[in-house]
Amino acid sequence: MRVSSTIRLILTVGTAWGLSLTLFHTPVFAAGDAAAGESKAALCAACHGPDGNSVSAEFPKIAGQIPGYVAAQLAAYKSGARDNAIMKGLVLTLSEQDMQDIDAFYAEFETSKASISEAEVSAAKRGREIYRVGLTQYSVPACMACHGPAGDGIPARYPKVSGQFKEYLVATLMEFKSGKRVNEEMNTIAFRLTTEQIEDLAGYMQGLD
């Protein structure tokens, strides 16, 4: 395919484009109050870090997400639409305003960078191919069509996926695949991916910035 041969050697392109999205991030779109969100987010720091950059791969990074995504996920945990025992217990007492404020607070930070180890490079290259081109024969669209070439997402619709822990990316894509995590667009896509392709994609996205 013509497109793939031109991008073969480039592991992370589109940074400039991603940066322009990052710059216009929060102040324009966030409905919440970041200052109020800071104290409301105090109990989140134990797992997600003081700035939303979790230190352990057990907990996803929530810093620098597109405005509205964190609040939407908190609401989904609260209603049970997204099923996770740890998060459910933590959001029960949060109001809609609390969720918006917490959302605004975390959106102010940048996602911490991660790098791909030498051993992970070939898997990441396979993942990059799917991320950028898709799998035409299986009707899997290019991930970058929605999540952007640098994985920054598209406010306020498609979440950021770059720089996230590989373990979390694999786990959540497997949940989309099985239908445990419900989202029409992602369920259809993940269902068509093999476990190996999911691992390759996660290996690529963790190093995107």
Ligand code: HEC
């Ligand atoms: C005891 C650890 C713990 C604490 C405290 C915690 N979380 Fe989480 N959080 C998790 C885990 C584990 C997941 C992954 C759950 C899953 O896979 O659905 C998660 C997932 C999330 C997600 C989804 C991320 C994504 O990319 O979709 C958001 C948003 C989130 N947490 C926000 C918060 C906020 C806000 C607080 C404080 C009110 C908080 N968390 C407190 C452990 C924690």
Ligand code: HEC
């Ligand atoms: C048609 C648009 C679209 C395409 C194409 C798409 N996604 Fe998504 N993706 C979404 C939406 C919408 C969500 C948010 C789902 C939700 O709110 O639960 C999402 C969520 C995700 C998440 C979860 C982020 C988090 O923090 O929990 C991951 C990971 C992801 N997508 C990976 C991929 C990969 C890998 C591909 C390509 C194989 C892909 N997506 C293609 C629309 C898309």
